[in-house]
Amino acid sequence: MSEAVADTVAGAVAERFTELYGAEPHGVWAAPGRVNLIGEHTDYNDGFVMPFALPHKAVAAVSRREDGVLRLHSADVEGGVTELRLDDLSPESDKNWTAYPAGVVWALREAGHAVTGADVHLSSTVPSGAGLSSSAALEVVVALALNDLFSLGLRGWQLARLCQRAENVYVGAPVGIMDQTASACCEAGHALFLDTRDLSQRQIPFDLAAEGMRLLVVDTQVKHSHSEGEYGKRRAGCEKGAALLGVDALRDVPYAELDAALARLGDEEEVRRLVRHIVTENERVERVVSLLESGDTRAIGPILIEGHASLRDDFRISCPELDLVVDTALTSGALGARMTGGGFGGSAIVLAEETDVDAITKAVTEAFSAAGFTSPRVFEAVPSAGARRVR
Numbered sequence: 343m344s345e346a347v348a349d350t351v352a353g354a355v356a357e358r359f360t361e362l363y364g365a366e367p368h369g370v371w372a373a374p375g376r377v378n379l380i381g382e383h384t385d386y387n388d389g390f391v392m393p394f395a396l397p398h399k400a401v402a403a404v405s406r407r408e409d410g411v412l413r414l415h416s417a418d419v420e421g422g423v424t425e426l427r428l429d430d431l432s433p434e435s436d437k438n439w440t441a442y443p444a445g446v447v448w449a450l451r452e453a454g455h456a457v458t459g460a461d462v463h464l465s466s467t468v469p470s471g472a473g474l475s476s477s478a479a480l481e482v483v484v485a486l487a488l489n490d491l492f493s494l495g496l497r498g499w500q501l502a503r504l505c506q507r508a509e510n511v512y513v514g515a516p517v518g519i520m521d522q523t524a525s526a527c528c529e530a531g532h533a534l535f536l537d538t539r540d541l542s543q544r545q546i547p548f549d550l551a552a553e554g555m556r557l558l559v560v561d562t563q564v565k566h567s568h569s570e571g572e573y574g575k576r577r578a579g580c581e582k583g584a585a586l587l588g589v590d591a592l593r594d595v596p597y598a599e600l601d602a603a604l605a606r607l608g609d610e611e612e613v614r615r616l617v618r619h620i621v622t623e624n625e626r627v628e629r630v631v632s633l634l635e636s637g638d639t640r641a642i643g644p645i646l647i648e649g650h651a652s653l654r655d656d657f658r659i660s661c662p663e664l665d666l667v668v669d670t671a672l673t674s675g676a677l678g679a680r681m682t683g684g685g686f687g688g689s690a691i692v693l694a695e696e697t698d699v700d701a702i703t704k705a706v707t708e709a710f711s712a713a714g715f716t717s718p719r720v721f722e723a724v725p726s727a728g729a730r731r732v733r
C-alpha cells in the first residue's frame with residue numbers, strides 16, 4: 343500500500359472514531375498481518391521462523407482515558423461499541439473479538455504497566471482466519487497505541503511477548519510467539535529471521551520485485567474443523583519428543599544428530615515423524631537465510647518444496663486444498679511452493695518468476711474449480727512494514 347493510500351485509510355478510521363466517540367483520536371496506529379516464508383511449527387519448539395509482514399493491516403484510532411474504562415469498536419464486526427471496566431477483565435471470560443484488544447490491556451496491567459483506559463476504533467484488511475494473523479495484527483496495533491499513549495517505553499519484542507500472553511491466557515489460544523513478533527518487528531523489503539528461544543532477530547533482505555520474482559499467497563478459504571485439536575496434538579507430541587530425548591525443546595536437537603535422535607526414539611513412530619519435521623525445518627530456515635544473504639534468492643524454491651513435503655508427510659497437517667495449490671503451482675512453473683501457517687486449510691505461498699504469475703494463478707483457479715473446491719483468493723505478498731504510528 344502506498345503512503346498516500348495508507349494516509350487515506352488512517353484518515354477514514356480517525357473520522358469514524360470521531361463519529362463514535364465524539365472527539366478526535368489521540369493518534370492512529372497500524373499493524374500488519376504476516377506470512378511465514380519458512381519455519382513452520384518451530385515456534386513452540388524454541389526454533390527458527392522467517393515471517394514477513396503483509397501490506398494488509400489493522401488500523402486503530404485510539405485515545406487514552408483515565409477512568410478505568412475500555413471502549414472497543416471494530417468496523418468489520420456487526421454491533422456497536424463494547425464497554426468494559428478494566429477491573430472486571432478476567433482471562434477466558436470473553437468469547438468475542440473484543441477478547442483480543444481487552445486481553446492486551448489485561449496483559450499490560452498484569453505486567454505492572456499503568457494503563458488507565460482507552461477508546462478504540464479499528465478496521466482491518468487482514469483476512470480473518472486465513473492463517474495470515476489477523477489476530478496478532480489486532481493485538482499489536484492496540485499494544486503499540488497504548489505503549490505510545492501511556493509512554494510505556496516497551497520495545498517491539500516486549501510488546502509481542504505481552505500480546506502472546508494476551509492470546510494464550512486471556513483469549514485462551516495456545517499460540518507461539520511468531521505472529522506477534524512479525525507484526526511488531528518486520529521491516530519493508532525484508533523477512534525477519536527470528537530465534538523464538540531468545541527473540542534475537544535479523545532483518546534479511548527479501549525484495550523479490552527487484553529480482554523479477556513474485557510471492558503469491560493463495561488463501562484456500564477453507565478451515566477444517568479439527569485444526570485446533572490437531573494443533574494441540576502436534577504440540578503435545580513435540581513435547582513428548584523433547585522429553586524422550588532429554589532436551590528442553592526440539593530446537594536443542596542438532597541437525598547433525600538427527601539420525602541418532604531418531605534411532606533413540608525406537609518404535610515411537612508418531613513422535614519420530616514430528617521430531618524429523620522440526621529438526622529438518624530449523625535447518626531449512628538456516629539454509630534459506632544464508633541463500634538470501636548471499637543473494638541467491640531463486641535457490642530457496644526447492645527448500646520451500648522440501649518444507650511442504652515435510653509438513654504433508656511427517657507433520658501431517660496439510661489437506662487436499664493446500665496440496666492442490668502446491669502441486670498445480672509447481673507443474674505450472676513455480677520456483678517453489680508450500681503451505682504456510684497452522685495447516686488443515688488457510689493459505690499456501692508460491693514463489694514464481696514475475697512472467698509466470700498469471701499462468702500459475704489461472705492454473706490454480708482452474709484446478710480448484712475442477713476439484714469442486716471453493717475458488718481460492720490469490721494475491722501478491724509484498725514484504726511490508728511492521729507496526730507503526732501513522733498519525
Ligand code: ADP
Pocket residue numbers: 416417418419438439440442464465466469470471472473474475476477478480
Ligand atoms: P488468524 O489470526 O489466522 O486470522 P485467528 O482465529 O487467530 O485467525 O483470529 C481470528 C479472530 O480475530 C476473529 O475470529 C476475530 O475474533 C478476530 N479478528 C480478526 N480481525 C478482526 C477485525 N477486523 N475486527 C474484529 N475482530 C477481528
Ligand code: MG
Pocket residue numbers: 475476477478521
Ligand atoms: Mg491468529
